[in-house]
Amino acid sequence: MSPSRKGAVLALFLALTMVVNVVPARFFVEESSVTVLNSWAMGAKHDAAIADFGIPNYGGFMIGSVVYAGQGDYGCDSFNKTFKPKYSYPTILLIDRGVCNFALKIWNGQQSGAAAVLLADNIVEPLITMDSPEESKDEDPHFKDKINIPSALILSSFGDNIKNALTRGEEVILKIDWSESIPNPDERVEYELWANTNDECGVHCNEQMNFINNFKGTAQVLEKGGYALFTPHYISWFCPKELLFSRQCKTQCINQGRYCAPDTEQDFEDGYNGKDVVYENLRQLCVHRVAKEKNISWVWWDYVTDFNIRCSMKEKKYSKECAETVVESLGLSLEKIKKCIGDPEADVENEVLKAEQAFQVCGKLERTVVLKAICSGFKEGTEPLICLSTDIETNECLEANGGCWQDKRSNVTACKDTFRGRVCECPVVNGVQYKGDGYTSCKPYGPARCSMNEGGCWSETRKGLTFSACLNSETSGCHCPLGFHGDGLICEDIDECKEKSACQCDDCKCKNNWGGYECECSINSFYMKEQDTCIERISGSRSRWFIAIVVVIAIAGISLAAYIFFKNHLQAYMDSEIVSIMSQYIPLDSQCINEDSHQIRTLVTCNEDC
Structure with missing residues (x-):
């Protein structure tokens, strides 16, 4: 890690380790400041007393491989040799405590090429702070000011464990963290994410993706405002030469075994394999590079979240074409990204993957924790507003519709802006639900869909x-x-007339209309559609005589009906009324009235008989 680099560094891989500083302070023992990354037998976390001199002028951590100076070599004199790293990591030189002061040991270690120095205590006692030594007339009075590598004092028991592991030929990889010792010197916080594009690895992959989804909006706001600088990293390793032509290396590696990723399914013949994973890792690194060239490096978060939805390996959606579609939807140059990726089959080094380091850091992935860690790197009163409130207001949908589907005719879009950033999700408009992937298509669904x-x-x-x-x-x-x-x-x-599907009767003539047709018959006929036939019309003179006859018959019928009604009903009624009136004035014997109630004898004849 170069001393000229500014800002705190935040490294994450599936879990998160915070690397940010709070306030300047005198250096005391830091708990769990040294982490063993590759050997759980020694335990993961160990305390250390960070020196109050020699630390670079920025807070952070470093990863390195341990080299032991040797028993009896206390580093009080020049080592007269260079401790070159045996592995791909910087060298952390382990020196035994004793004989001379701390600063001189560390100075000689720095001169021998060490990137950091650990001093193993020579007695069993609590750790003490390694203070700056008093000046000695036998020493260079300025050497302690020239120390620019980190150093720490560790317990004798921890030192013995490291020495024993090295004696057995084991590599010991440590992470030294001095984030709580040095304040962040500028107003921009730097942090990194170590990740993997394979989403089939179970709970750890789910945790990683949940973090990215939850932290996306926060990260983009911080980066757009110039408050933070983010860099993604991806895990890869090489295939041993003796296994270069094995089925495992051929299916899990690119560039002739130089960069590999595991096949989670362990099925080298079916489905996606490690080669696909490392190739997509490389693409995502190039997405960040190309986006950074355009000063829109935060687009990386959009690509990763969209890729997880549209091209998930776990859901069997992944393909090179799918990934390239996501790239183009975000307005990035596909040609530049292809150039960055290079030829994965070529027997050459890849510049991008070569720069990536294969290590894993443990911690916790949580949006609020990461935000708090980043914001703690700012001086009080200089932090962005997002550090004072969890509410994040963005409007990513205004730029290219956020890469989501949009129907410009009805002004309906799948782009939805949230505090986590934009999401492409088919909307509900006026009670009508749209369905689709949200990126390339959305269609209204349900009974009221035709209204949209x-x-x-x-x-x-x-x-x-x-x-x-x-x-x-x-x-x-x-x-x-x-x-x-x-x-x-x-x-x-459809031209029903040309297809001869209508107007099939002999006298029919077909006329095509938009959406239908008409059938016409001769002048003396009319068309009946149901029977597809023409019916002859009745002539005018015949029809007039016919109407006249019908009228005469109707009048005659009415007259006859009136006559019958008068004769049978009205006359009988009048006779009965007359009899009733006369009986009031002239007494009549009941025998004088004929049994036939419809006939009456004359009054004179009736009186004589009586």
């Missing part, structure tokens, strides 16, 4: 007549209406 742009189906109006391929009786799909043919998205008029 005809449900995405064909529709056309001519001369005030409208036809549509959307039916409210159906919840989905498009079907051309009667008189049209097509797939429902495009419908064309």
